[in-house]
Amino acid sequence: MSAFLKVLFGDAWNVAVVAAIVLAAVMMVEAGYPTIAAYVVPPLTLAGVALLIRR
Amino acid sequence: MFNVAVIIPAFLAAGVEWVEAFTIVFAVGLTIGWRAAAGAAFAALAVLAVMTVSMGGVLSLGVNIAALQFLIGVFLLLFGVRWLAKAIARQAGLKPLRSEADEFNKVRARLSGGDWSGSWIIAFKGVLLEGLEVWLIVVAMGGHGGWASLAGAALGALAALAVVIAAGVIIGAPLARLPENVIKFTVGAAIVSFGTFWMLEALGGPTVWPGHDWSLPGLFVFYAGGGLAMVSAVRRFSRGRSVL
Numbered sequence: 358m359s360a361f362l363k364v365l366f367g368d369a370w371n372v373a374v375v376a377a378i379v380l381a382a383v384m385m386v387e388a389g390y391p392t393i394a395a396y397v398v399p400p401l402t403l404a405g406v407a408l409l410i411r412r
Numbered sequence: 413m414f415n416v417a418v419i420i421p422a423f424l425a426a427g428v429e430w431v432e433a434f435t436i437v438f439a440v441g442l443t444i445g446w447r448a449a450a451g452a453a454f455a456a457l458a459v460l461a462v463m464t465v466s467m468g469g470v471l472s473l474g475v476n477i478a479a480l481q482f483l484i485g486v487f488l489l490l491f492g493v494r495w496l497a498k499a500i501a502r503q504a505g506l507k508p509l510r511s512e513a514d515e516f517n518k519v520r521a522r523l524s525g526g527d528w529s530g531s532w533i534i535a536f537k538g539v540l541l542e543g544l545e546v547w548l549i550v551v552a553m554g555g556h557g558g559w560a561s562l563a564g565a566a567l568g569a570l571a572a573l574a575v576v577i578a579a580g581v582i583i584g585a586p587l588a589r590l591p592e593n594v595i596k597f598t599v600g601a602a603i604v605s606f607g608t609f610w611m612l613e614a615l616g617g618p619t620v621w622p623g624h625d626w627s628l629p630g631l632f633v634f635y636a637g638g639g640l641a642m643v644s645a646v647r648r649f650s651r652g653r654s655v656l
Contacts, residue, residue: 360537360541361541361544364541364544364545364548365487365490365544365548366490367490367491367494371490371493371494372490374493375486375489375490375493378489379486379489379611382611382612382615383615386612386615386616386620391612391615391616391617391620392616392619392620392622394612394615394616394620395612395616395620395621395622395627398608398611398612399608399631399634399635402489402493402604402608402635403634403635403638403639405493406493406496406497406500406604406635406638406639406642407497407642409493409494409497410497410500410501410504410506410642410646411501411506412497
């Protein structure tokens, strides 16, 4: 079961990074800045990838 | 009938996973015989086929497209960021490059002294878990555009399976010479691009991205370029530390 979940979601760090990206996107869109989110989310995602490199 | 745009990404992504599954089945086949190993592989593939058809059925029920797009985007991100991070780490030398020959030897070592049913389960589980990643890619890439996209992504994955089996049978050894990390890096960047694009479009509507669909190639260049920059930065950093 744990192998199955790991394939679906990855480890806790992976989930945390993606959750942070999605949360930031939701907050920006809800605050009324969806077009700015288009310029913020990609660098944020790349920063998340950088965080995961050493995990 | 098929959405051609998803066939190639699905083919490449699935190909990498099928190569890994083939290595396990090949090792098991040498231990308990080809018929049993192939039986285990086909049993796992049958489970995956049922999952894919069921997903197509869910899509035809007319679920909320924006919610589905958001969910697919998040799953692609969950999948893509770890592929990209792992490929960067391997390319930069932080992690060893995956070697199919080493994996083959590891599975063979696990099988030595093992019983028939234990070996069968290793082949079944190996194909199921690697195939589960293929299933996720097929559903994520194909789920967005309905049946035509799902069929296109499934076709890409099946074509990759056929190529891997044919190559494996012809070579008669694990497929060790594939540039697996380059493919994983490229597909990882593509999956993250699709994931970011769909997730934000589902939240903010079709006008959220500048250039609309043309943002996708831009995102790919951004992630691939950023990933390459990270590879060289990590290499430089590691070299600097080893000098000190």
